[in-house]
Amino acid sequence: MPTAPQTTDELYRALQENDRRPYGRGRTVTAEELVDAAEHFAEPVPLVHALLELHEAYTYGSEPRKSPVVFARLLTLFDEQPDIFDERLRHTLFWRFKWLANALRALPEIPLASLHQWLTEMRDRYEEAGLGLQPYYGQAYQLAAHTGEDTTLAYELWAGRARTELSDCQACEICERAQYHLTAGDDERALRTWEPVLSGQESCKEEPARSVSYALLPLLRTGRTDRARELHLTGYRACRRNPSMSGEVGRHLEFCALTGNEARGLELLAENRNLFDDVDSPLDLLHFLTGVEVLLQRVGQLGHGDLPASGNTGRTWTVASLHAEVHRRADDLAARFDTRNGTTTHADHRRTRLDRAPLLAALELTLRSRSLDDVAVFVPLATSPAPTAATVPDTLPELITRARELDQQGHPDAEACWARLRTLVAVRDYTHPDDPAVGPLTQLRADLLADEANRAGEKDEFEAAAALHEEAANLYDEAGAPGDATLARACALLATAEIPTQGGDGAEAKTAALTVAHTSMVRLHQETPALAPYQEARLLRLRATALGLRLQSSGDDEHIAPALAEVDLLHAFATQHDVTGQISGAQVLRASTYAVSGDLPAAVTEIDALLDRLKAHGPAWHLPRALGLRGRLQLGLQAAQAAHADLTESLRLATDWPAGAVNTARLHGDLAEACMHLGRPEEALRHLTRSAELELRRGSRTDAYCTYGNAAQLSLDLGRVEDCIALLDSLLVEPDVAAEELDDRLVAQLRLTRARALHAGEDLKAATTEFVALAAESAEWDDDPGSHAMIAAETAVLLGESGEYAQARKAADQALAAHAQAPRYEQLSGCLRELARLQAQQQGGDGLADALAFLADAGRIADEARAAGYQARGRSLDTALAYEHGRVNAYAGAFEDALAALEQALALLGEPGPDQDHAGEWAECVRLAGAIEGIYLERPAPALTRLDAAVSRLTTLGHNEETEPLLSLATQLRNE
Known part of the structure; x- marks a missing residue:
């Protein structure tokens, strides 16, 4: 707080402002400062209000140890000066007797006798004040349930009484009743009792999130898996990172552990790492830690105890080490409560949760379903050593020879051999075989560099690929392998030509670079005698690829014939020397050249011929790629059903080969496109998410986030709001996003989609907060004022929906300023019209002047659009503006003006037609x-x-x- 309030009016304003803040240390510290400030005023009433705010901050900030002290001060003020408590303050004070009972139960150091003594005082004070005792009996029942006594009588004394004005809200009481039936083992009755809360008919500050967390397992046990999934998504979002709802978070972690979603559980644990340090309530912490332990125990049982885990700050944890720490802390807390209560209830409850077997082998909770193996092997597939005994020879000479043979053929199994060799050579005491057939160590190091360069090129890391190929070429020269050196240099030339250029005409520069690369490759070819057939075929393939890429870059018809001529040269040579892999490679290049030149039917004909050859002569590992290409060509021909069939078969055949041999991420992405054309968006969504996760595993993180962003937008379009939010929440906590290593515009797009989803999910407060932050950030995008105009406009509308019209006006002005640099006619007009409608609808005549000011701005935009010849996609901006004038004036009571505006709108619309x-x-x-x-x-x-x-x-x-x-x-x- 910058300065302490100097007047009671300033104090009340500060209290109102603090009340809008989320619970946590920031709000609590401010509340403490406001109490200090209130003590300096002569009036006691402001102090009462400040103490009530602090008491609430401690209660919902999970600090029960401090709560009793504040309540004691309030009670003393009430006893000494009851007249300063008006009816509302008196009601609040007696309501919070229950809060104090909850706080004392949460502290194992408070003797059981003191708990009973407090309940007695609560009963006496309620009786003295003439208040009904149902709230007292509710607290007595909760204490009995907490200690593990027989709750039957206590439940009847509470549940059988009529509610009073001080009874807990309906939602909270429903939760307590449902838990009573749950403890009795009656899942069905518990769920029937919970239904008004779970369906949203009854709610409060903590409900339905609290009830949802308890209902998840009963829903599973009774077969309501879809409902459990839906409630997990909504319920978790309502309680995440919240110290006062740490127990609820723990139950969501337990739910993940028991449904085959251990990887999501670890992700949610990382998101809630703050709870290890922020939860000051021993009872809440016990419930949270027990849920954490259920998850960690399950992960360990599945053999992943060495995975990293998020625990207390200050040290690095694995699943196993955190499990041990959590087990110790939770056992100690349970023992302290049981010692205080004289029962074994909390230890028994922990044992029940920890002994629970998984309820489902696998339940797809989110669009981003990952296994523990996905988490454990989060590195590019090409670097993952996954050879099998049958693929990789045992002896080193055989392994080196086999790797080279497979590499010459282009066989996918070569990668397993290179991966194994890379591991062996990296060992400090590696001894290279003294075998002329194997060659020197320098040659093997060159082979490994060439393989690494190829993998870099596949990920579009062209600078790295070029450097590695050059290094490999030098080593091949040193090893006396001129043919391999030539190939490496040709690869370096191609990679260098593909490095993006800065500024200017990128396509023109790339076209020129590829022309130079091709000329240099031809010269290399001419200057290198005695190439082996497989080397010469590969060099011809590189030459043809360079000209194919040149055609793709330039789009110039003059480049078609040279590209096809090189392909013919490659095909003739490969056929003459029976280099099978390069024969099919030539046909793929020919089909691609036809496709790039716009002759899709010829491309399909070529691929059909290739598929016939592959089925007859092989190589079989080229089949998935050829089918994938034909699928993409069918998409270009708008034959979505045929494309779907080809791509599906390609994916099926890809499973016969090592991971990474076929770009299955692209196949899933193409299948998603085919599904959208076929009107099957749900299937498309599955393929998009699978494509994205495969791209992540390949190390193509930017592509992966883009694909996931498309999946999030599609899920939002389909109305799957919570799926969209959960997916984006998962992405936005990824380490490279948190470390700001990912492109900031891409992250902003993900956040923008999330903010729109929050708005669609009617979480206006969270959506507005995110939009305001994005508007502030995008204001710095000097190179992209159009995006800032769009974001600021949407922000203005959300602020208007929240009734914050002064802030909405500022955001709209920002949007207008950005629009002046990069026009967004339709969007800005829509924003201003909506703001005008909202203000007139909410404020009536009082808001008319400001609403008309918004419409005047919209009128200027319509004039600009007309002058620029802009055509709106729907009704004209002038027509929409006239109609809005009608609505705005009607809301404000200016009916004659409203009717005149609507007459104008009808004239602009014109007579209706078909x-x-x-x-x-x-x-x-x-x-x-x-x-x-x-x-x-x-x-x-x-x-x-x-x-x-x-x-x-x-x-x-x-x-x-x-x-x-x-x-x-x-x-x-x-x-x-």
């Missing part, structure tokens, strides 16, 4: 004009004339559905 959208807009405009004229201006006769004429016109055109609201209004006017 187009249904136009007819619908026209009919709505007529309806609103009729309502204003007939009801608010009390001129029913002309209003009925207007309505009857519109109904007749629409009926003649066959727009019967559009007439229904007009007929309904006409009937209302006639009846009145």
Whole structure:
């Protein structure tokens, strides 16, 4: 707090502002400072308000040890000066007797006798004040359940009594009743009791999140898995990182552990790492740690105890070490409670949770379903040593020879051999075989560098690839392998040509670079005698690839013939020397060249011929790639069903080969596109998420995040709001995102989609907070004012929905300033019209002037758009503006102006025609004009004339559905 309040008015404003902050140390510290400030005023009432705010901050900030001291001060003030407590303050004070009972139960150092003594005082004070005792009996029941006594009588004494004004809210009481049935082993009755809360009919500050966390396992046990999944997503988001709901977080972790979602559990644990340090309530901490232990125990049982885990700050944890620490702390807490209570209830409860077997082998909780193996092997596939005994020879000479043979063939199993060799050579005491057939160590090191360079090129890391190929070429020269050196240099030339250029015409520069690379490759070819057939075929393949890429970059028809000529040269040579892999490679290049030149039918014909050859002569590992290419060509020909069949078969065949041999990430991405064309978005969503996760595992993280962003947007479009939010939450806590290593615009796009999803999910507060942050960040994007205009406009609308019109005006002004640099006519017009509507609707006549100011800005944008020749996608900006003038003036009570504006809108719309959208807009405009004229201006006769004429016109055109609201209004006017 910058400065202490100097007046009571300033104090009350500060208290209101603090009340809007989230619970946590920031809010609590400010509340403590406000209490200090309130003590300096002569009036006691401000101190009461400040103490109540501090008491709430301690309660919901999970600091029960401090709560009793504050409540004791309030109670003393009440006893000494009861007159300063008006009815509302008195009600609040007696309500919080229950809060103190909860706080004392959460502290094992408080003797059981003191708990009973407090309940006795609560009962006495309620009786003295003439208040009903149902809340007291509710606390007595909760204490009995806490200690493990027989709760039957205590439950009946509470549940059988009529509720009072100080009873817990309906949602909280429902949760307590449901837990009673749950403890008795009656899942079905518990879920029936919970239904009003789980369905959203009853809620409060902690509900339904609290009930959801308890209901997850009963839902699974009774077979309601879809409902459990849905509630996990909504319930977890409502309690994550919240110290006062750490027990609820623990139950969500337990749910993950028991449904085959251990990887998601570890992810959520990392997101809630703060709870290890922020939770000051021993009881909440016990519940949280027990849920954590269920998860860690399960991960350890599955053989992943060495995985990293997120625990107390200050040290690095593995699953195994954190499990041991959590077990110790939770056991100690349970023992302290049981010692205080004289029972074994908490130890027994822990044992029950820890002994629970998984309820499902696998339940897909989110769009990003990952296993522990995915978490453990989060490195590019090409560096993952996954050879099998059958693939990799045992002896070193055989292994080196086999790797080279497979590499010459382009066989996928070569990578397993190179991976094994890379591991062996890296060992300090590696001894190279003294075998002329194997060659020197220098040659092997060159082989490994060449393989590493190829993998870098596959990930578009062209600078690294070029450098590695050059280094390999030098080593090959040293080893006396000129053919391999030439190939490495040719690869370096191609990689260098593909390095993106800065500024200027990138396509032109790349075209020139590829031309130079091709010329240099031809010269290398001519200058290197005695190439082996496989080397010469590979060099010809590189030459053809360079010209194919040149055609793709330039789009120049003059580059088609040279590219095809090189392909023909490669095909003829490979056929003459029976280099099988390069024969099919030539046909792929030919098909690609036809495709790039726009001749898709010829490309398909070429691929069909290739598939026939592959099925007859091989190599079989080229089949998935060829089918994938044909699938993409079919997409280009708009043959989505054929594309889907080819891509599906390609994926099936890819499973016959080592991971990474086929770009399955791309196949899933192409399948997603085919599914969208076929009207199967849910299937497309599955392929998008699978594609993204495979890209992550390949190390293509930017591509992966882009694909995941597309999946998030699709899930939002499908109405799967919570899936969208959960997916983006998962991505935004990834280490490279948190460390700001990922492109900031890409991260901003992910956050923007999340903010829109929060808005769609009616979490207006969270959505507005994110939009405001994004608007502030995008204001610094000098190179992209259009995006800032878009974000600021959406931010303004959300602020308007929250009633914060001063801030909305500032955001709208930011959007207008950015729009002046990069016009966004339709979006800005829509934003300003919506702000005007919101302000007039919420404030009536008081907000008319500001609403009309928004519409005046929208009018200027419409003028600019007209001058620029801009055509709106829907109705014209002028028409939309006139209609909004009608609505705004109507909300403000300026009915004559409203009717005039709607007449103008009707004139701009023109008579309805066969187009249904136009007819619908026209009919709505007529309806609103009729309502204003007939009801608010009390001129029913002309209003009925207007309505009857519109109904007749629409009926003649066959727009019967559009007439229904007009007929309904006409009937209302006639009846009145």
